[in-house]
Amino acid sequence: MEEFYIDCDGIKLHAKLDRPEGVEKCPLCILIHGFTGHMEEDHIIAAQKAMNDAGVAVLRAEMYGHGGSDGEFRKHTLYKWVTCALEVVRYARGLDFVTDLYLSGHSQGGLLTMLVGGMCAPYFRAILPLSPAWMIPDGAREGRLLGMEFDPVDIPETLNGWDLQLDADYVRVAQTIHVEDEIARFNGPVLIVHGVEDDVVPFSLAEKAQKLYKNAKLVPVQGADHCFVGHLEELSEALRQFFADMK
Numbered sequence: 001m002e003e004f005y006i007d008c009d010g011i012k013l014h015a016k017l018d019r020p021e022g023v024e025k026c027p028l029c030i031l032i033h034g035f036t037g038h039m040e041e042d043h044i045i046a047a048q049k050a051m052n053d054a055g056v057a058v059l060r061a062e063m064y065g066h067g068g069s070d071g072e073f074r075k076h077t078l079y080k081w082v083t084c085a086l087e088v089v090r091y092a093r094g095l096d097f098v099t100d101l102y103l104s105g106h107s108q109g110g111l112l113t114m115l116v117g118g119m120c121a122p123y124f125r126a127i128l129p130l131s132p133a134w135m136i137p138d139g140a141r142e143g144r145l146l147g148m149e150f151d152p153v154d155i156p157e158t159l160n161g162w163d164l165q166l167d168a169d170y171v172r173v174a175q176t177i178h179v180e181d182e183i184a185r186f187n188g189p190v191l192i193v194h195g196v197e198d199d200v201v202p203f204s205l206a207e208k209a210q211k212l213y214k215n216a217k218l219v220p221v222q223g224a225d226h227c228f229v230g231h232l233e234e235l236s237e238a239l240r241q242f243f244a245d246m247k
């Protein structure tokens, strides 16, 4: 494992690179955590290990305001995350051992995967949104986020929900994002893995995304919650199988 920082216009992004043993060149998957998350969460580590087992190097990176990266949580927005992710993609494309590039992320990182997947479609062999929280932009437009309701026109300066504080800019930015446009721009293979009992991001959203993508596979994980607690093996198996099929 190599640990380092990727510079994003003066914002330091904390990153770790894990390469499978005994191979010189291999594919690489960028892997991003979710909202309030970080790269050491159990489901992120499980995904990283499964990908390594499948012969894929994994670049975990923490986005603005999260984990060991710069930035304040309350000031993060999806634009800032997109800007960070584009810099991580640039970094990954400069690594000379990499054959094919993949992008994956959990929840808000899954939403990011769908956005950047559309924006940089030709760069990715496939994308893997895990429990993607792609209802966030609609929630921002409708005034429903963090389990609370607010005025989506006259947005409160601070959203207080789930014991967190988030600046209004998070909502303003999310309101401008149209995930369907980026879904339509990605024609390659997509793997969605989603817990059927997820009570943070409903499973029905994964079914909707699977239908909208031209070439998506959905692996439902029966009995699993948002972070696949107690079901990490099913998540790992879905990832190993997907990468085996990519060979």
Ligand code: FER
Binding pocket: 033, 034, 035, 036, 106, 107, 108, 109, 133, 136, 139, 144, 145, 146, 147, 200, 201
């Ligand atoms: C929300 C529901 C889910 C929300 C964020 C999430 C900002 C993200 C969850 C995650 O990334 O795990 O209402 O509001």
